[in-house]
Every structure is written in structure tokens, then in C-alpha cells.
Amino acid sequence: YWDDIPEAIVIGINQSGSRRADTYADDIQYFPSKSGKNFFDFIGAELFPFINSTFRTTNFNVIAGHDLTANFANFYLFKDRPLFQAYINLSPDLSPQMAGRLYQALGSTGSQKWFYLATASNDVAELKRSIEQLHLQLNTIDNDNLHYTFDNFDKPFHYSLVAHAIPRALEQIFAAYKPINLEEYEELKTDDSSPLAYLNKKYGTIKNLYGVNLPVRLNDFLAVGKAIEHKENWDELEKLGELALEQDPDSMLGSYYLAKSLEERGKTKKAMRMYESAYDKKEAGFITADFMIRKAELIKKDFGY
Incomplete structure (x- = not known):
């Protein structure tokens, strides 16, 4: 999933x-x-005890089922301390009272829960009716802790809908984990918020929701850096550089942001030295040794150092 979801044990x-x-x-x-x-x-x-004692795990668990097992998976939601935080229901064969119990449990949950429900136009007619009725109930829940998604696929039948639904479910469950996309970047460029604050909040959310202490990805550093440069907030760019250096002192990334911040604030000699100090560090995206050399040489030429 190309960094769209965390490492997972299936x-x-x-x-x-x-x-x-x-x-x-x-x-x-x-x-x-x-x-x-x-x-x-x-x-x-x-x-669960075997998996947790044998492998490196977090406390974020997803359960998926189809037909009878989808219905059965929901019983874990009714425990005082549910084992699973996310539930993927693929054309569930709902038992009596299940709809009401789900409505009550999901409506009152005090912790983050994800619930994905799917049927299709050619699903088993009896199951499809009960699933659509369940959706009408769940769709009325007003609870910020619930992340609810429903899909009614056109054309697939009872078994083939599984292949359509699983990618959709994972996309919804791990939406907060994905790298910053173009739409987010455009918003960061144009709104009044702080791109750096957005970055810190994003990675705090990843840790809180999924239990993953994820280093900031290069994609996200570059997106936030570009947004900060667009807004010409050089103090914030300096803070981004400090964060990048703290995460990876051997990368050119932090040095570039610090040097760029110094340069734009008129501290050109310090900026030149900062660019020069990064020549032998690891390249990061567009920030290469040649790029840093050119930046330093331009300052020398312009200011006669």
C-alpha cells in the first residue's frame, strides 16, 4: 500500500x-x-496473546468478516474493552438484535472506532435489505468518535464485492496515516493556518490513533516546507529545519531549511556557511550536493564573500 497504511500483520x-x-x-x-x-x-x-508475544505489535487492531463471520466479528465491539478498533463488515448476515446493539455501541463509544459496511446491487436480496436498514440506522449516529463508511457497489454480487470493499475499507480506516496529498498541500498554501502545526498534529494523530511513532516522511517535510516558503514565514521554516535536523542530522534537509531561513532574513553569510556545511550530507529529494553548492555560490557572487 505504498505507505498508505502502517506495517501490518495479516x-x-x-x-x-x-x-x-x-x-x-x-x-x-x-x-x-x-x-x-x-x-x-x-x-x-x-x-492475540500469541501474536503479541511473538511479533512487534501495537494496540490498533482491525477485524474483517464476510457473511456469517462479519456478523460474528461485531460481537467483539460489545466487550467492555474491545479487542478491535476497526470493523469491516462485508455483506454481513445479521443476527437478531445485532442492528440495535450496533447502533447503541457505536453511538455511545467513548473511544475512536471505525465501522465499514458494504453490500452490492447483486448481493443476496435478504442480506441486502437488512444491511440497507442497518445503514439507515447507523447513518443517524452523531458521535465524533465514530468513523462510519457505507458502500453499495454497483454490479458485484455477494462474493465479488469483497475485492471492491477491502481496499475502500482500508483507505477509510487509515485515512489519517497517508502522506500529505496535493489537495492538502494546496490548502496549506492558501489558508491561514500554520503548515508546521498541521504537520505536528498529523503525526500526533498517527501516534494516538494507530500507536505508531512514525518519523516524518520526506514527502511531508517537502510539502510543508514548500507551503511555508510560499507563505514566506521564515521563522517557521527555521523551526521546520530544526525538526528535520533533530530527526536526521545526517540529511541535507534540515540544513537547507535553516540556510534558506537565514538567507531570506538577510543573514547571508550564515546562510552561505550553512549551505556549505551540508555538502557531504545525505541528499533529500531535490536537495542535492550540487543544489547546495549552487546556493552557496550565488550568495558569494551576490555579496562578494
Whole structure:
């Protein structure tokens, strides 16, 4: 996904021959029971501890299911401390009371939750009706902690909709993680906000939502740097340079921003020396050794140093 989502561990559970038993719920309270309860507990009490003790993980977990397993996945949402923060429901075969329980749980959640729901024009008619009714309910929820997305795909059927829905679901769930795009950049250039504040908030959000302490990507440094230069806020460009140097002292990036800030504020000799100090550092995007040499030489020529 080219940095559109964090590194992820994808786990599939083979339910060949056991799918109905694994998703069994009683017909009184409509919660997992007997073999369904065993499978429910297996995921939380055995699978998760094994994964967390074996691999490098965070506390952000996504569960996806189709048909019966989509409905079953939702039961984790009703725990006091849900294992999953994001739920991908692909044409769920909803059990009795599920719609009302989802409405209540998602409407009252005090922590960030993502809920993706999908059907299609050629989905199983009975499932499609119940899914569309569920959507009408969930779409009325007013809760800033809920990130809800619904798709009704044209033409796919019950099984083929999965291939359409999974990329859409991941795109919505990890929207805040993606690098700064052209639309965001244009807004940063033209609005009254601070591009640097936007950058800091973006990476704070990534850490808070997904549990990932992600270094600022080169794409985002360059986008924010260009926006700051467009606004001619040289004090802020200096702060961006300090951030870049702190993150990677061996990169030319921070040196360039500091030198550019000095140059634009009339401190040309210091700027020249800063450009020169970066000749042997790692190149970053358009900031190459030749580029930095030219910047220093132009100052020498213009001011006779």
C-alpha cells in the first residue's frame, strides 16, 4: 500500500468445515454460545496473546468478516474493552438484535472506532435489505468518535464485492496515516493556518490513533516546507529545519531549511556557511550536493564573500 497504511500483520483463520460451528450463537440472547463461544475466546485468549508475544505489535487492531463471520466479528465491539478498533463488515448476515446493539455501541463509544459496511446491487436480496436498514440506522449516529463508511457497489454480487470493499475499507480506516496529498498541500498554501502545526498534529494523530511513532516522511517535510516558503514565514521554516535536523542530522534537509531561513532574513553569510556545511550530507529529494553548492555560490557572487 505504498505507505498508505502502517506495517501490518495479516492473519487469516481457516474455518473450512467449521464456519457455522465457529459462529454459533444461541437463539435466546443471540450471543456466541457453545462452539461459537469457544471460537470467540480462542481469538481473544489464545491467538492475540500469541501474536503479541511473538511479533512487534501495537494496540490498533482491525477485524474483517464476510457473511456469517462479519456478523460474528461485531460481537467483539460489545466487550467492555474491545479487542478491535476497526470493523469491516462485508455483506454481513445479521443476527437478531445485532442492528440495535450496533447502533447503541457505536453511538455511545467513548473511544475512536471505525465501522465499514458494504453490500452490492447483486448481493443476496435478504442480506441486502437488512444491511440497507442497518445503514439507515447507523447513518443517524452523531458521535465524533465514530468513523462510519457505507458502500453499495454497483454490479458485484455477494462474493465479488469483497475485492471492491477491502481496499475502500482500508483507505477509510487509515485515512489519517497517508502522506500529505496535493489537495492538502494546496490548502496549506492558501489558508491561514500554520503548515508546521498541521504537520505536528498529523503525526500526533498517527501516534494516538494507530500507536505508531512514525518519523516524518520526506514527502511531508517537502510539502510543508514548500507551503511555508510560499507563505514566506521564515521563522517557521527555521523551526521546520530544526525538526528535520533533530530527526536526521545526517540529511541535507534540515540544513537547507535553516540556510534558506537565514538567507531570506538577510543573514547571508550564515546562510552561505550553512549551505556549505551540508555538502557531504545525505541528499533529500531535490536537495542535492550540487543544489547546495549552487546556493552557496550565488550568495558569494551576490555579496562578494
